[in-house]
Amino acid sequence: MDEASHCEEWTDMKFIFASDSFKGSLSSEWIADTLEETARCFFPACETVKLCVADGGEGTVDAVIKASGGQYRTAAVHGPMGELTQAAYGVLPDKRVIIEMAAASGLPLVPSQRRNPMLASSRGTGELILDALQAGYRDITLGLGGSATNDGGMGAMAALGVRFLDEEGSILPGRGADLGRVRRIDDSGILDRVREAHITLMCDVTNPLVGNQGATYTFGPQKGADPRQLAELEAGMEGYVRVLQDTYHIPIGQAPGGGAAGGLGAACMIFLQADFQSGIKALLQLTDFEKHLEGAQLVVTGEGRADGQSADGKVLSGIGRAAARNHVPVIALTGCIGEGAQNLYDCGITSIFPIVEGPVSLEESMARGEELYRGAAERLFRLLKGVL
Secondary structure, X not given: OHHHHHOOOOOOOEEEEOOOOEOOOEOHHHHHHHHHHHHHHHOOOOEEEEOOOOOOOOOHHHHHHHHHOOEEEEEEEEOOOOOEEEEEEXXXXXXXXXXXXXXXHEHHHOOHHHOOOOOOOOHHHHHHHHHHHHOOOOEEEEEOOOEOOOOOOHHHHHHOOOEEEOOOOOEOOOOHHXXXXXXXXXOOOOOHHHHHOEEEEEOOOOOOOOOOOOHHHHHOHHHOOOHHHHHHXXXXXXXXXXXXXXXXXXXXXXXXXXOHHHHHHHHHHHHOOXXXXXXXXXXXXXXXXXXXXXXXXXXEEOOOEEOHHHHOOOXXXXXXXXXXXXXXXXXXXXXXXXXXXXXXXXXXXXXXXXXXXXXXXXXXXXXXXXHHHHHHHHHHHHHHHXXX
């Protein structure tokens, strides 16, 4: 790229870089920095907008704060296994709040040998919500990815004033092992400020609370549950669902997304009247993506693998649709192209460029990720320089 010094000063070029990470290989931030560096080799005076992208799990708060100029706020909360810990969430300039449950109740907070959804609780997530409410914030977006819990959201709701009672009227702490012990729910103590808030759930999971595709059987194994515990948790969740439905007369057991974050999705729907929104749609709103599109000539996005699932509410389709509404072309740089990737062309993606240069194994492509991505970025901007 030694021809940079001979480039014409393109003063009206504006590029937006908003790629998902390539899991296990390249971070969203590294990709944005690399695209900016490469673009300026060919368009030295171009304007660039770098947006980190996440889907509601770990890293979501960082991505939104970097894009919006927000600030971190830290609170002392209970971690998933009951230990006290410090967890941060984001406060945006317009006073909206972004919380990721992974910060307080996430799987990475629990060493692999201690993971046990029978004992884990989402209480810390409720404590983060409570801290935001006590600080005066009323517009909260909650990312539901990466939980260590399977407690039906009881722990989080208990932190906000809901009481889950056993048959003797004793208050349950709200862990996975407590699901089957719930006989009555008392929400009279839920704080007024909770009812005043608008809660948006940032989530791409559509699993229900119970069943073979429910919270327990789908996500329980990765949280440390063995076959015996899975059966016990599922039976407990079924009992919990019966109490919820008898109390609130809502068919919550099969509600899409209710099984997100070990059932926290369902609890937020019932007790917080929360709205679901796809992770990428919520992120684009929080970062004012469509405002950034004004005057842009091109968006570069991407993810590790582009396939049919990418067109189903994921990062590529969300960015593509938003850009298409604003008549901005979108190029996707991806690790590889899988079956069904052509569906992305109906979602606003203009073209897809794999970063590999020939036959290569997954292991090799991940090991050489930075090298391959830099090469693909150079080819892309060399092409643009030739046609613009």
